Amino acid sequence: MYILLLFLIIFYAFLAWLRIELALALLIFALPAYQIRFQIGLLPSTVLELMVFVLFTVWLARAAQKKELPWQNYLFFFKQKDNKNIKHYPFYVEIILLLIIAVVSTGFAGFSGASLGILKAYFIEPIMFFIVFINIFKIKENRKYIFWALSLSALFVSLVAIYQKITGDFLPLAWINTGRVTGVFAYPNALGLYLGPITMVLAGLLLSLAKNFQFSIFNFQTIINVKIFNALFICYLLSAICSSVLAIFFAQSEGALIGIAAALFVMGFLYNKWTRKTVLSLIVVGMLIMGLNMSLREPIVKKIVLMDLDGQIRRQQWSETWQMLTSSPKHFIFGAGLGNYQTAIAPFHKSGIYVRNNDPEFDKWVTISLEYQQKVWQPLEIYLYPHNIFLNFWTELGLAGMLLFVWIILRFLILDFRLLILDYRYKNIALGLMGAMTVIVIHGLVDVPYFKNDLAIIFWMLIGIMGVYQLEQAQINNKK
Secondary structure, three states, X not given: OHHHHHHHHHHHHHHHHHOHHHHHHHHHHOHHHHHXXXXXXXXXXXXXXXXXXXXXXXXXXXXXHOOOOOHHHOOOEEEEOOOOEEEEOOOHHHHXXXXXXXHHHHHHOOOOHHHHHHHHHHXXXXXXXXXXXXXXXXXXXXXXXXXXXXXXXXXXHHHHHHHHHHHOOOOOHHHOOOOOOOOOOOXXXXXXXXXXXXXXXXXXXXXXXXXXXXXXXXXXXXOOOHHHHHHHHHHHHHHHHHHHHHHHHHHOOHHHHHHHHHHHHHHHHHHOHHHHHHHHHHHHHHHHHHHHOHHHHHHHHHHHOOOOHHHHHHHHHHHHHHHHHOOXXXXXXXXXXXXXXXXXXXXXXOOEEEOOOOOOOHHHHHHHOHHHHHHHEEEOOOOOOOOOHHHHHHHHHHHHHHHHHHHHHHHXXXXXXXXXXXXXXXXHHHHHHHHHHHHHHHHHOOOOOOOOHHHHHHHHHHHHHHHHHHHHHHHHHHHO
16 A cells, blocks of 8 residues: 555646646546545545645646745745746745644644644645645636546546446445435435536536637647637537536535536526526416416425425434533634534433424324334434535634635636636636535535545635636736
8 A cells, every 4th residue: 555655746746847737637527536535644635635735736836846935925926927927826825824723623623633634735835735736827828728638527527427326336334225326426416516516617618618718728720620620629618518517416415516506507597688587477477387286396496495404304303503602601712623513412412302294293202102203203423524615614713714714706707707707718617616515515415525535625616716817807908
């Protein structure tokens, strides 16, 4: 195992030194590699973490060798146009505040091994990735590698999931004969959390290519007619998008499916007048159908108001989490501390709930009948996180951390919307980025869309893509 790791380090470092854009693309393709875990001495790590560390180290060494990186400001500045135009990194103030808050939260958790691991994996390493990503993605010629990596990763993961559905092979033991697939992950929702935002980025890219906008991914006129190649690449993107949505459907990841639907509505509403009218018409037709069809309306309403089984479990989680947060000013301000949620929530946790059904006499029978109680009883475990994007950040980073992430997401959406309306060249990719963040937020209302190695990097990659385009657009405006 360690010989293979050593070989991986040497190969990846060599690739990064020669072609750092390809090394970055390989890392993006291999985001699910966080599941390959190992330990060096007392330090646990993953293949993905190893790749991030090697990539950042090589990039730093290359930049220092070429004298492109002033040591006094390398963390929050990068250079454009032959090192003459120095710009702040996008969101650099938020990044500084986030790292400070994360360290404080680690201290609040007693600098335990779990808290230090989370600090490293979900904050320090994603920011290291973000710094390298910004510097690579700002070069237009490198962007094709990033989008290729995203699409190939989504296609590979989704094809594994589709194969699982067809054959039943390669499923984790816990999910055999459940009708759900997991792809390369350990559980179905991880598939939806991973593919959801990537699918929307690819959808924005697809729109961009279809419209032949300026930042077309390839320029192969000398090899093949660019229109033919773009047509072939559009077909490829369509297959990646469709297979990803199909994989999410087979995983029965309802949060991801609802997030994608919400993202498509947002994108359709903002795209043009015709799509806006179409979206509004679909909403009206959907409401009419639901109003006239009781059998269709009831399960949808139960899902929306969280009265189905999953919804009632989530509501209980949130209730216990709120009790913990409001139990003392310390918890309200600082949360539970990084990696300390399960310990902090234990005094407030109930072993189970009575799952409410359509029985009009539910309250009566659950009070007087032991047999009825056993029938509707649902045991509850203590999860790693409260499965709500706001409570997740609040419990891990405290009130300030939660508010900071709300601000980061809001600022992302505001800047992305400005990019969308101010410059037609960025319209479709901006729509894709907005759709991706919409999926994260909507799915995050009932799940954990950040606190996982691959998801934290995807989040900061979206910030990086939007930030680079926003800086480009601002530079264009300054020249006018």
